[in-house]
Amino acid sequence: MTGDSRERRASAAPCGAGGERIVVVGAGIAGLAVAGLLSRDGHRVTVLERGERCGGRAGRYEVDGFRFDTGPSWYLMPEVFEHFFRLMGTSTGEALRLEALDPAYRVFGENYDEPLEIRSDLEETVRVFESVEPGAGKRIRRYLASAERTYRVAARHFLYTSYGSPASFLQLLDREVLAHLPQLAYQLLGSLRWLNHRTVRDTRLRQILGYPAVFLATQPRRAPALYHLMSYLDLADSVQYPQGGFSTIIDAVEDLAAGHGARITLGAEVTRITTDAPSPEERRGGPAGARTRRRRPRGRARVTGVTWRDSSSGREHHEPADRVISAADLHHTETQLLSRSQQTYPERYWARRQTGPGAVLVLLGVRGELPELAHHSLMFTEDWDENFAAIFDQPGRIPDPASIYVCRPSMTDPTVAPEGHENLFVLVPVAADVGIGHGGDDGGGAAGVEDVADQAIRQISRWAGIPDLEQRVVVRRTIGPADFAADYNAWRGNVLGPGHTLRQSAFLRGRMRSRTIDGLHYCGSTTVPGIGLPMCLISAENVLKDVRGDTSTGPLPESGERRG
Incomplete structure (x- = not known):
């Protein structure tokens, strides 16, 4: 297969001619991690990513000397990262430059004069x-x-x-x-x-x-x-920070995956997961699977690969596979990449599920120093129940004031902002509602998104005692729920994934395998075990165990050897 999309060449290291052909959908951290683990295990792995950069929600935005993380910003569960890197033959010490934060974070309370300093x-x-x-x-x-x-x-x-x-x-x-x-x-x-x-x-x-x-x-x-x-x-x-930003974690995992033989193709949007059992749509002459039909064995359908579209030329391709692992949003995978008869989780399943919140992200480049803020600052409203009700129970109503999170990575990392400037990442939880709109540059997003951003800037200014904050902003970019839906196929534009309620935790969160298609696996924050970079790394390891037939309930030996 040769497409017009940008492809990262795998290393010349052997990737196991006897291994299975495996396609991974999505190059977020879960997709990259599972690609690396499976390549190291001897399989022939291709990663197809619709965006022009790896990382998914753990994204990066650069402008005028500022470098913003646009996703995760808390480095927790360090032993999970260390375990993953050791499975891949290295360590966090070799792959990342970590710094412990002191204070871990600062807490501002509505109607309180002084913040609280929290140390790990x-x-x-x-x-x-x-x-x-x-x-x-x-x-x-x-x-x-x-x-x-x-x-x-x-x-x-x-x-x-x-x-x-x-x-x-x-x-x-x-x-x-x-x-x-x-x-x-x-x-x-x-x-x-x-x-x-x-x-x-x-x-x-x-x-x-x-x-x-x-x-x-x-x-x-x-x-x-x-x-x-x-x-x-x-x-x-411990609360730590990787120097260079969280995108350095993505870069490190991407390098390991490619170094062990995984082929990563960008600008490649998967449009269908194909099987040896034509779907009703395919029987009516649809393109998905037209080139891949073969005699169906008795019993369940078996995955045969994926069709994908090249973003630069619009051309359709088929990538054959013995297994497909979707690290994309599970709702999107099930409802858009499979026919209705092949879905384990159809729309009626999602109608009973609790989505996580949406968010408005505000990326600010600020002139001068901001010692009033720690690396992580939390601003909590007095009436929290009312705040949460606006997010989860009353879609369309924006909390005012809102409980917000502010990250100031330039306190710890001088490379993320030009000299004499600060880098602020502001997250305002809102309802998972694409109707709130898209973000944009310099106030150019949807009115609802920009109103949230204006309100957040004024709140930071008042609560932290920075009266001239708004006048010192030299870079402003917003990201809204509609951007999460458009860029990451996020269910209802949510920022994280399905909420960890009792009915959506552990084995109740969902399966990592299709019930109807052999060889189709799920990976990432929208499936087991859940949300966050460490959980995504664990999810990747669980897929590796599943492919091996390992039913143990603990981490793999770090030598990489199989149990038993």
Whole structure:
């Protein structure tokens, strides 16, 4: 196959002539990671990416000497990154330049004069909580001890599995899981909001314990208390930053995938997943599969490859494959790339699911220094329930004021802004509603998006005490929910993926394999285990295990050798 799209040549290293032909749809971190792992395992892997750059939602925007990350900006769960890089024969020390943040983040509360400084240190966290609320120090120590235990059990038994076989469930019933079963059941039945309200009374402290629900694409009253494990990561473990920005993680994973033989083609939009069983559309003469029909074996259909369109010429191509792994949005994969009769998750399934929030992103280049802001700053409104209601329960209504997140990477990394300037990334959660519109440059986006951006700039100015912030902005770009839908095929324009509610967590989140098509797998933030860069790396490893037939529930040995 030779297309007109830009192709990254694989290395000359052998990629396993005896391996399977595998097509990966999408070159976000999950797609790149699974391509690297499978190539290293001896398979012949082709990655097809509709965009002109790898990374997906972990994107990058450069203008006038500013370099903005347009997606993930919190480096948590460092052991997951280290484990992945070791599986690929290297380490985070060799691939990235990480710096621990101090403070980890700063919290601004509505109607509070001074922000709170949060450091990733247990004793410092105890001190801060006790200084705000007498008695809270002792309670947060117990809370974080429980969070760490839950996190360790989850990492060893619940994350590194696709729940694809009965053996996966049986192996969960080992001594450690059984010992924690009463506590886990207790945490599943209660909400994160309920647990936080039992732990502390101060509004800001409750919000510090509850805001990780937004990382999980939901709200504290809908997230199971089990997810209090997230607080261990930022309050007691480590918040780091990769010098050069989060796109350096994408570059590193891309280099490893190509270095092990994966072929990455950009500007290649997959339009259909083909099988040996023609769909009703194909039987009526559609192009998808016209060149790939063959005798169908008895039983289920088998994947045969994908059709894709070259973005530069518009030409159609067919890429044959023994397996297809879609790292694209699962809703898009199921409802747009498969016929209705082949869908495991049709539209009626999605009608019962809870999407995560949308977002307006505001990228600002600012003249002069901004010491009032930390690398990460969180600004919480007093009435959080009302804020979340506007996002999840009342589509079309923009929170005012909003709880917002501000990242100032130029505090840590001088390469992301010209000398004498600052780089700000502002995220305003809104409803997952493409009707809010597209963003644009210099105020040129949809009115709804630009109104959110204006409001956020004024809020940062007031809350952080930067009265001339708006006048110092020299670069402004906005990104709205409609951009997430257009650029990443994101379901309803959401920013993260399906929310981690009780009914959408662990094995209830969905399968990593099609029920109707053999050889079709799913990967990434919209499937198991969930949202975030570490979860995407784990998802990639779970696909590798699935291809190998490995039903174990823990991480693979870092030597790369198979178990047993």
